[in-house]
Each structure stands twice: as C-alpha cells, then as structure tokens.
Amino acid sequence: MVMKKFLLGMVLLCSVGGVAYAQNTPNPDRNKPLEITADESLEWHRNEQYFRARKNVVATQGGTTLKAALLTAKYKQTEKSGMDIHTIEARGNVQILSAKSKAYGDVAVYDVAKGYAVMTGKNLRAVSEDQTITARDKFQYWAKTGRVEAIGAAKAKREGDTLESDKIVAIFTTDKNGKRVLHSLEAVGNVTITTPDEVLKGDKATYSAQTSIAQIHGNVRIARGPNTLNGARGEVNLKTNISKIFGADNQNAGEGKGGRVSGVFYPGSNLNPKNDE
DSSP states (O other), X not given: OGGGGGTGGGGGGGGGGTTSOOTTSOOTTTTSOEEEEOSSEEEEETTTTEEEEEEEEEEEETTEEXXXXXXXXXXXXXXTTEEEEEEEEEEEEEEEEOSSEEEEEEEEEEETTTTEEEEEOTTEEEEESSEEEEEXXXXXXXXXXXEEEEEEEEEEEETTEEEEEEEEEXXXXXXXXXXXXXXXXXXXXXXXXXXXXXXXXXXXXXXXXXXXXXXXXXXXXEEETTEEEEEEEEEEETTTTEEEEEOOOSTTGGGSSSSSOEEEOOTTOOSSGGGGO
C-alpha cells in the first residue's frame, strides 16, 4: 500500500521548526551555541529588544542551519532567566537544513513559547533523499503536540508514488529514547493516491501506526487499469496485506452514494496498467 511509503517522509516537515524548540521538547542541540553570520550587518536593538541580521544570513545550531535574507530574533529580559528569545522570524529565500532534510519557503516564523512554527511562500517544499513534500499555502508545526501539517494542494512524492490532498497531517510522539516516532497520518479533502499500478481516491485517508491499518473514507474508488472498485470505505492492513472495501451503512451513510459496493472488471485486461499501453 502506497500510503505506508509516505509515513516516515512526513518527519522531514518537523525541520520547519528545527532551529528553535519549545522548552519541554527534547532537542539534543538546544544547549549548543547558536552562531549567526551575515554579509551586511548584525544589529542589536536594546530598546525594542530584538536582534536583526541582514543579507545572506546563516544561523547554525548543532546539526541545523537556517539561511535567509533577513533574520529577526525578538526577546524579553527577565530577572529569572535573563535574555528569553520568544520569536524568530526569517524572510527571503528561507532554507532550513539538517543532515537528512531541507525545507524551503519565503517566510518562516517560530513562536518559542507556543512551540509553533509556520512556513509560507510561493514554492513551499520539504525534501529528503527519497521524498518531496509541497504545499500551496503553508507548512505548520506544533512542537509541544508533535503535529505537522502541509496545507493547500498538499503533495507527497516518493519514488514512483504520489499522495495528493487538500491537507496532510502527521502526529508524532516521543519514544523512551527521546526519538520522534509517527503516531498517525491523515489526508483530508480530495485524496488521490497514485502508484505505478493503481489510483485510489476518496474524501479522507487515515493511518494508525499502532494498528498498522490505513483507511480511505467517502466515495472511495480504486482503479487498476480499466478495472475499478467503488464503495464508501476502504481498509488496508499493512501487517497482513489484506484489503477490504465496504458499502455505506447506517454508520457510514454520509461516506458515499448507495449502500452497496461495486466492481467492474474487464476480462483479459492486464493487472499492470503500464503493460496495457
């Protein structure tokens, strides 16, 4: 099932908030020095309480690097903790780079107190070695709850497979070793999953890492060459590799038209659409 191939790829979107973390979020780089360089200037506005770096700014902390045309770090001065940076803003050709992933946008803003990062721009994308995730509107990351969102014509491409939806949401938890692991994945609105062999469509798709079950809800259509299956809900168990399709019943009455499943099969058709050309 192609959805399984996109699960770990959503981890790279966490790099959008990688330069700064909420105080209660595990981060091995948190206590390492933050180094900022810039071609034009590095300013300290004491009255307004912010730092600003201009032109080809590079900010590095541990294994994470942020690049931008303009970087602003706002802080508060407190007797208890001294200088407390609460907001980081990066603008202009923003890049957030780590060893395994890169995220690109025009603007990135991180609210340290809320543990919330948002990245916007005309060419939003997050790239790892084998996967690219793009979005039209924004990437969002909540450090405290481990929630990552790609919003607006979201698309995840991995090898020969593509997941497209209005919004893709991943929830992460922290295991006993402090490592971020996937809890669940959700694609909402106009879901299309395309593989070399199949095209799956529905209104919503979900995956639970605990059960290893992926489900597609609402006007489900699975096409393999000219052969099609139609129903209200589809279910794939990634442990057993068993797929099921269900019709609309009283519980799923809003998930599709009609209460029966249907299939259309063409004798003699090749199960691999590539070979039908």
